[in-house]
Amino acid sequence: MNSMSLCTWVPPIRSHSYRPLTFKKPSFPLQAPTKVRTQPLKLGLSVTGVLTKEDTVDGVNLSVPAFDFKDYMMGKAVAVNEALDAAVTMRDPLKIHEAMRYSLLAGGKRVRPILCIAACELVGGELPQAMPSACAVEMIHTMSLIHDDLPCMDNDDLRRGKPTNHKVFGEDVAVLAGDALLAFAFEYIAMETKGVTPARIVRAVGELARSIGAEGLVAGQVVDINSEGMSNVGLKELEFIHLHKTAALLEASVVLGAIMGGGSDEEVEKLRSFARSIGLLFQVVDDILDVTKSSQELGKTAGKDLVADKVTYPRLLGIEKSRNFAEELLQNAQGQLFGFHVEKAAPLIALANYIARRQN
Numbered sequence: 001m002n003s004m005s006l007c008t009w010v011p012p013i014r015s016h017s018y019r020p021l022t023f024k025k026p027s028f029p030l031q032a033p034t035k036v037r038t039q040p041l042k043l044g045l046s047v048t049g050v051l052t053k054e055d056t057v058d059g060v061n062l063s064v065p066a067f068d069f070k071d072y073m074m075g076k077a078v079a080v081n082e083a084l085d086a087a088v089t090m091r092d093p094l095k096i097h098e099a100m101r102y103s104l105l106a107g108g109k110r111v112r113p114i115l116c117i118a119a120c121e122l123v124g125g126e127l128p129q130a131m132p133s134a135c136a137v138e139m140i141h142t143m144s145l146i147h148d149d150l151p152c153m154d155n156d157d158l159r160r161g162k163p164t165n166h167k168v169f170g171e172d173v174a175v176l177a178g179d180a181l182l183a184f185a186f187e188y189i190a191m192e193t194k195g196v197t198p199a200r201i202v203r204a205v206g207e208l209a210r211s212i213g214a215e216g217l218v219a220g221q222v223v224d225i226n227s228e229g230m231s232n233v234g235l236k237e238l239e240f241i242h243l244h245k246t247a248a249l250l251e252a253s254v255v256l257g258a259i260m261g262g263g264s265d266e267e268v269e270k271l272r273s274f275a276r277s278i279g280l281l282f283q284v285v286d287d288i289l290d291v292t293k294s295s296q297e298l299g300k301t302a303g304k305d306l307v308a309d310k311v312t313y314p315r316l317l318g319i320e321k322s323r324n325f326a327e328e329l330l331q332n333a334q335g336q337l338f339g340f341h342v343e344k345a346a347p348l349i350a351l352a353n354y355i356a357r358r359q360n
Contacts, residue, residue: 067346069354076117077110079127083135087188088181099169099177100184104142106160109358111282111351112137112250116257118347119271122340125261132192133204133256136185140212141249143178143185150174153225182212196260204259211252220245224310233311239280246286247279254348270336277333278352284326285358287312288319293360330356 088100113134120130149156149164150171156164166174186205193201210216224241227233254275258268291314313322333352337345 067343067350069347069350072347072350073109073114073354076114079131080110080113080117080134080138081105083131084138087135087192088139088184095169095173096176096180099165099173100181102168103146103159103165103177104139104181106162108160110138111355112141112253115250115275115348115351116253116260118351119254119257119263119275120261121257122271122344122348123258123261123263123267125257125263126195129193129195129260130257132189133208133260134253136189136208137249137253137256139181139185139188140208143181144212144217144249146174146178146181148221153221193260196262200259200262204256207255207259208252211248216244216248216252218244220248228310230311235316238311238313238316242280242283243276246283247276250279250282251275267340270339274333274336274348274352277329277336278355281326281329281333281352282355284313284322284329285356287314288322288326289358289360292319326356 084104085101088097088104090097090101116134116137117127117130120133121127145159146165148154149159150166157167158164164174165177169177186208189205189208190201193204212218220241220243223237224245227237227241251272254271255268258271263271290312313325317325330352334349337348
């Protein structure tokens with residue numbers, strides 16, 4: 001496989017789902033912050049985004065009510081954690097449920113479920129309509145972390161500041177815990193979603209399945225594995241990897257929220273574009289942090305991409321150009337929110353800023 005050109009085995013990007021990104025500076029960004037407070041939180045967050053009262057952007061006066069990102073994230077994270085704790089309880093067989101809960105309830109920022117909830121509320125939905133989907137995407141995200149840490153994959157010993165699942169429960173149970181979370185995620189959406197039409201639930205299930213299968217997360221993971229140690233991996237291939245491996249599930253999180261909240265097709269597609277940009281942004285920032293932060297600061301092993309000889313944005317572009325690219329992605333994401341109610345869009349604007357500015 002390593003003797004083959006990368007381009008010959010990168011699967012095609014389907015036009016309806018994963019188009020190559022083009023970036024334009026939005027003519028009307030919704031946010032022009034003048035105050036950002038930095039403060040460590042119990043949830044591992046390091047920023048409080050405050051949207052300003054009144055700002056002028058390109059000569060347009062924006063009246064934006066204050067928005068406390070810290071309070072929003074903590075409130076939603078508590079609700080998500082309570083829902084996850086109630087969803088995956090200790091029951092027979094105890095070993096597998098203990099392993100599932102160990103990783104699922106190990107902390108984390110809950111960015112994906114909160115994106116799901118924020119998108120639902122943006123299009124007029126309410127939290128109960130989104131919560132089963134929000135929990136499902138976090139279950140699947142946790143599955144991907146458990147499997148990603150296995151010796152046959154990234155072979156990692158540390159995740160969220162704790163020993164990885166297979167280090168505690170063994171490789172066999174870790175694989176099964178991931179499998180169980182994956183299966184239960186779809187069951188949970190199907191059985192627990194209330195106040196949403198069956199057609200929308202089926203549509204959401206299809207979106208989620210596609211985002212993590214051979215056209216989504218798995219596709220990115222396979223290409224990532226096969227690119228290790230190869231010298232001919234360029235930006236096009238790297239974008240493919242991260243649009244699928246990382247951005248696909250972030251995209252699904254936002255799209256599921258919009259679907260469950262009753263969003264129109266136009267709203268869903270605008271939010272899809274928003275999510276795709278922040279998904280790639282998330283990975284660009286991750287690549288930068290991997291070479292600029294310590295394992296203690298990250299809560300996971302730092303520098304592992306360098307050790308594995310993986311291609312990253314800093315490796316191809318350098319640190320400064322990678323940061324510039326991240327800023328361009330942030331501006332592109334914000335531009336997709338034009339046309340939505342500014343107050344309702346505030347959580348997504350602040351979440352995009354958090355993803356761009358996070359330190360772990």
